[in-house]
Amino acid sequence: MPRRFSIPAPGDFVLRRDYCSYGYFLLWPNHWSVADEVVTRALALPGGPAVVRIAQPTEGRREKAGRPLAIEASRTLDRRDAAEVRARLTRMLRLDEPAERIGEFHGVDPRHQRSGRGRLMRSPTLFEDLIKTVTSCNVQWPSTVVMNRRLCEVAGDRAADEGPVTHTFPSAERLARTRPGTLRARCRVGYRDARIVDLSRRFAGEEGARLAGWMEDPATPDDALWEALLELPGIGPYAAANVMQLLGRYHRLPLDTESLRHGRAVLGMKGTDRALMKRLHAHYAPFGPHAFRSYWFELWDFYESKHGPSWTWHRDTTGTQFTASKLSV
DNA sequence: GGTAGACCTGGACGC
DNA sequence: GCGTCCAGGTCTACC
Numbered sequence: 001m002p003r004r005f006s007i008p009a010p011g012d013f014v015l016r017r018d019y020c021s022y023g024y025f026l027l028w029p030n031h032w033s034v035a036d037e038v039v040t041r042a043l044a045l046p047g048g049p050a051v052v053r054i055a056q057p058t059e060g061r062r063e064k065a066g067r068p069l070a071i072e073a074s075r076t077l078d079r080r081d082a083a084e085v086r087a088r089l090t091r092m093l094r095l096d097e098p099a100e101r102i103g104e105f106h107g108v109d110p111r112h113q114r115s116g117r118g119r120l121m122r123s124p125t126l127f128e129d130l131i132k133t134v135t136s137c138n139v140q141w142p143s144t145v146v147m148n149r150r151l152c153e154v155a156g157d158r159a160a161d162e163g164p165v166t167h168t169f170p171s172a173e174r175l176a177r178t179r180p181g182t183l184r185a186r187c188r189v190g191y192r193d194a195r196i197v198d199l200s201r202r203f204a205g206e207e208g209a210r211l212a213g214w215m216e217d218p219a220t221p222d223d224a225l226w227e228a229l230l231e232l233p234g235i236g237p238y239a240a241a242n243v244m245q246l247l248g249r250y251h252r253l254p255l256d257t258e259s260l261r262h263g264r265a266v267l268g269m270k271g272t273d274r275a276l277m278k279r280l281h282a283h284y285a286p287f288g289p290h291a292f293r294s295y296w297f298e299l300w301d302f303y304e305s306k307h308g309p310s311w312t313w314h315r316d317t318t319g320t321q322f323t324a325s326k327l328s329v
Numbered sequence: 330g331g332t333a334g335a336c337c338t339g340g341a342c343g344c
Numbered sequence: 345g346c347g348t349c350c351a352g353g354t355c356t357a358c359c
Binding site: 257 | 351352353354355
């Protein structure tokens with residue numbers, strides 16, 4: 001199998017817009033090159049770790065939408081490795097979400113029809129999404145950035161000696177056997193240490209794979225999934241709602257203090273935090289199964305009004321600025 | 330069922 | 345340079 005190959009993209013897909021659509025694109029082991037619009041990402045593959053670069057060349061055409069993705073790996077990939085790369089990137093970029101579903105969202109919320117926004121970037125695995133969500137709770141964004149970088153450097157597998165990404169994201173198995181004290185001291189995760197280890201134990205091995213498969217299955221009932229997520233250590237109502245949207249279920253809203261800021265500053269809402277939460281839920285309820293996308297892209301538009309298009313944000317500068325206090329109007 | 334306080338880190342601020 | 349305060353969501357004990 002060559003080190004270079006391509007992956008077809010849905011007709012509406014634009015790499016820079018759809019990859020730079022959720023904050024996790026700024027977290028290790030992800031890297032977006034603003035200058036050449038290339039994603040660099042380390043992946044754990046059956047044959048060992050590798051770094052992959054993802055671009056969407058236009059081959060002279062002006063229009064990027066729907067052009068295939070060009071993949072370049074740091075080493076030769078065998079058939080199993082290449083299949084795994086396709087599967088992980090399909091999840092991360094939501095390449096299997098039909099363009100019709102994005103059109104459905106634009107029908108419900110036409111504000112985003114012109115930009116074409118609708119796809120939301122996520123992690124290559126549910127486990128990474130869970131840990132990233134836990135590291136984003138009760139902490140300001142710069143600390144989330146630090147935690148994810150150190151988790152990769154301390155517990156990830158080395159995939160390259162240099163470049164913007166050197167390590168994979170740690171596996172559930174690896175974190176399950178890491179001492180909480182190590183995570184606290186070396187990864188700066190604080191009191192999340194034991195919760196991360198406990199969470200990792202649930203997603204390690206074959207049993208963990210079965211649990212992840214059940215959670216990823218679109219046939220799993222929403223309420224059962226919600227209850228199962230709340231059972232996980234470190235996952236409360238906010239985190240569970242966030243993981244629900246990461247699983248493609250957009251009707252629940254992960255509202256936090258950033259949502260309150262948005263409600264007051266952008267939507268002109270007034271009242272106590274509790275009252276505002278109710279108003280925010282009511283505000284987005286008309287968007288039904290697309291409520292989160294309406295909320296999120298409204299928020300994203302605000303961020304872009306402050307910092308320019310998201311594909312011009314640098315991971316290590318602009319990408320550390322996203323906290324409610326720094327975004328206050 | 331609702332609420333208060335602890336948990337931990339890093340940044341801001343005052344001295 | 346040091347100490348204090350604060351932001352942030354989850355968890356537990358208590359009413």
